[in-house]
Amino acid sequence: MSRKIRMGMVGGGRDAMIGAVHRMAAALDGHIELVCGAFSSDPDKSRASGADLYLPAGRVYGTYREMMEAEAGLPAGERMDFVSIVTPNNVHFPVAKAALEAGFHVMSDKPMTYDLDEALALRELVSATGLQFGLTHNYTGYPMVKEARRLVRDGSIGRVRKVVVEYPQGWLARLEEATGQKQAGWRTDPAQAGISSCIGDIGTHAENLMEYVTGLSITELCADLTTFVAGRRLEDDGNVLVRLQQGATGVLYASQVCAGEENALAIRVYGEQGGLEWHQQEPNTLIVMWADRHREVRRTGVGDLSAAAQGHTRLPPGHPEGFIEAFANLYRNYALTLQARLQGAEPPDGLDFPTVDDGVRGMAFITACVASSASDRKWYPLKEA
Secondary structure (H helix, E strand, O other): OOOEEEEEEEEOOOOOOHHHHHHHHHOOOOOOEEEEEEEOOHHHHHHHHHHHHHOOHHHHHOOOHHHHHHOOOOOOOOOOOOOEEEOOHHHHHHHHHHHHHOOOOOOOOOOOOOHHHHHHHHHHHHHOOOOOEHHHHHHHHHHHHHHHHHHHHOOOOOOEEEEEEEEEEOOOOOOOOHOHHHHHHHOHHHHHHOOOOOOHHHHHHHHHHHHHHOOOOEEEEEEEEOOOOOOOOOOOEEEEEEHHHHHEEEEEEEEEOOOOOOOOOEEEEEOOOOOEEEEEEOEEEEEEEEEOOOOOOEEOOOOOHHHHHHHOOOOOOOOOHHHHHHHHHHHHHHHHHHHHHHOOOOOOOOOOOOHHHHOOOOOHHHHHHHHHHOOOOOEEOOOOO
C-alpha cells in the first residue's frame, strides 16, 4: 500500500492520561498517521488539543458526531480510515456505533463498553458491517507473552493445571477522586465507569492475559470485591477464584490500594511438566520451570524463540522493551491487517490483536464478578449472554 493508514481519535486531549500513549504507539512504526480528532467533550479543549498536535483546524471537531459526519463526507483519499477511542467507558459504545455506521473501522480502549448489553450489541454491529474492530489489551503485545503463549499452545509444559494472575497498583490507596484528580474521578464514578472500577479497569487486563496465554476460557468464578477507601462508590480491590476449560483452576486478583505498587501485572502458568512466569515490570524475561530439570531464563531477542516472539521484538538483545513497544505491536498488527483488507488481500500470519470477542469476554467477566460478589452462591457462571 502506497500510503499510511489514516487515524482519527475521540478523546485523548489535554489532561488525558492514555491518549498520548495511543498516539505514540500508533506512530511508532510509521504505518499510521493522525489526521483528525474530537479530543474532548469540551469543544474548546478539543480545538486546543488539535492545535497542540499541529492538526489543521478544519480536521479538529467539537463532537464525535460532527467528526463522523464530516469525515464521511470527505473524498475517499482524504478521510480517516479508522477511529481510535480513548474516552471514559460510558462513551466507548456510542462512539464505536457511530463510527461503524458511518463506515469507519475502530480501535477502542478497554473495557470495551459500559455494560454487557452494549458489548453484545457492538459485536452484532461489527459482524453486520464487516468492519475491523480492535481492542487495546496491550499486554498481549509483549514478545515474551507471545513466547509464553507458544509454550502453552505447543504442549511444552503439558496440560495446564493452574494459573495465577495478579495486577496490584497503589495509586488509589487514598480518596484521590476527592482531590479533583480527573483519572480517579471518572474511574470511580458509576455513571462513567460502569458497575466496576478496579475489576473493570485492570482486572480485565488480568482476565484477558490469562485467557490469551493459556487459550482456555473462564467457565465459572467466585469473586470477593471490596471497597477499602471510605467514600469511594465502586470497589478498589478484587479477589477471584476461577475455573477454566479442561479442568484447569486459577486465582486472579486485582487491586488499586496496594500502597507502593505501580503496575505489577504478573502471570504464572503451571502445567503437568513445567511452568511459566512473566512480570510486566521486567518484561524482557520469561522464566520457564521444569518438573525434572533446572529452570530457564529466556530473554527477549536471545536464543531460539518462537516466530511470534521474534516477530514482536524490536530492539537488539539487552535493550529494554517496554510498554510503548508492546502497545505499538497492537497498532502495527491492526494497521497491517487493515492495509491488507483495503487492498483486498489476506493479511500476513502473526498479526494478532484483541477483537470484539475479547471485549465481550471482558464485559462478561466484569458482570460475573460483580454478581458473584453480591451473591451467596459459591460459584457463578461466566456467560456472554
